[in-house]
Amino acid sequence: MEQMHVIQSLAALAQPIRLDAFRALVVAGQAGLTPGRMAGTLGVPANTLSFHLKELAHAGLVTQERVSRNIVYRANFEQVNALLGYLTENCCAGAPCAVNPCAVNPPDTACAC
Amino acid sequence: MEQMHVIQSLAALAQPIRLDAFRALVVAGQAGLTPGRMAGTLGVPANTLSFHLKELAHAGLVTQERVSRNIVYRANFEQVNALLGYLTENCCAGAPCAVNPCAVNPPDTACAC
DNA sequence: CCATTGATTCCAGAATAATGGAACTATGGT
DNA sequence: ACCATAGTTCCATTATTCTGGAATCAATGG
Numbered sequence: 001m002e003q004m005h006v007i008q009s010l011a012a013l014a015q016p017i018r019l020d021a022f023r024a025l026v027v028a029g030q031a032g033l034t035p036g037r038m039a040g041t042l043g044v045p046a047n048t049l050s051f052h053l054k055e056l057a058h059a060g061l062v063t064q065e066r067v068s069r070n071i072v073y074r075a076n077f078e079q080v081n082a083l084l085g086y087l088t089e090n091c092c093a094g095a096p097c098a099v100n101p102c103a104v105n106p107p108d109t110a111c112a113c
Numbered sequence: 114m115e116q117m118h119v120i121q122s123l124a125a126l127a128q129p130i131r132l133d134a135f136r137a138l139v140v141a142g143q144a145g146l147t148p149g150r151m152a153g154t155l156g157v158p159a160n161t162l163s164f165h166l167k168e169l170a171h172a173g174l175v176t177q178e179r180v181s182r183n184i185v186y187r188a189n190f191e192q193v194n195a196l197l198g199y200l201t202e203n204c205c206a207g208a209p210c211a212v213n214p215c216a217v218n219p220p221d222t223a224c225a226c
Numbered sequence: 227c228c229a230t231t232g233a234t235t236c237c238a239g240a241a242t243a244a245t246g247g248a249a250c251t252a253t254g255g256t
Numbered sequence: 257a258c259c260a261t262a263g264t265t266c267c268a269t270t271a272t273t274c275t276g277g278a279a280t281c282a283a284t285g286g
Binding site: 152166167 | 233
């Protein structure tokens with residue numbers, strides 16, 4: 001995952017409406033949610049929500065699938081995991097440290113915690 | 114960790130200079146780095162870097178300690194872990210899912226993965 | 227106490243992001 | 257073909273963030 005893409009993902013999540021929407025999708029899991037539903041529960045105008053969902057989709061954090069009249073949005077968990085891993089890559093130059101001992105990082109990164 | 118603070122942390126990381134600086138601090142670990150060093154390696158004017166470091170500090174992602182003429186910045190790992198946990202809280206409403214099986218979440222959150 | 231080095235603050239211009247009204251597209255029902 | 261519903265795109269306004277020159281503050285050495 002390269003720098004630019006990470007920035008884009010972080011920026012996508014760094015906005016109240018988008019963070020709420022994303023977290024709702026995380027909770028919804030495989031079932032996903034439609035914009036209509038989200039607009040209702042989050043109390044956001046449809047066009048504004050659409051704008052923000054596009055940001056999330058563009059960052060690859062959510063996927064869209066049309067189902068008849070509706071469009072179902074789902075959180076993209078792989079993308080989130082990749083993002084989390086990036087932040088602690090090579091932490092402490094390999095020395096034992098305070099980062100989550102259960103290793104967000106894949107084994108090939110230098111972090112030994 | 115509340116919503117507003119999470120937004121602030123994500124926004125702090127969603128900027129190229131700040132993400133570079135933060136990752137450098139993550140790698141540096143307990144030793145930390147001074148603004149002077151970072152300005153050199155990152156190729157950023159001192160005042161601009163200072164502005165960005167303040168953003169990171171304000172979000173609680175880094176700490177500062179004065180050591181004689183220098184100020185040593187260090188990454189705050191606890192804060193990062195809290196941030197990562199927030200993103201996948203209650204994922205999939207408790208159903209088994211694709212989120213990191215090694216559980217970024219503390220045990221009391223519903224995610225069973 | 228003055229000079230030097232390391233770092234921050236002040237400021238104003240430039241760039242980027244967020245908002246919501248109105249118009250548009252797509253699907254399905256009658 | 258027509259209408260209703262679900263979502264998206266367009267656009268202009270507003271608000272926020274980024275940048276770097278100049279001035280300032282803090283600590284040390286002569």
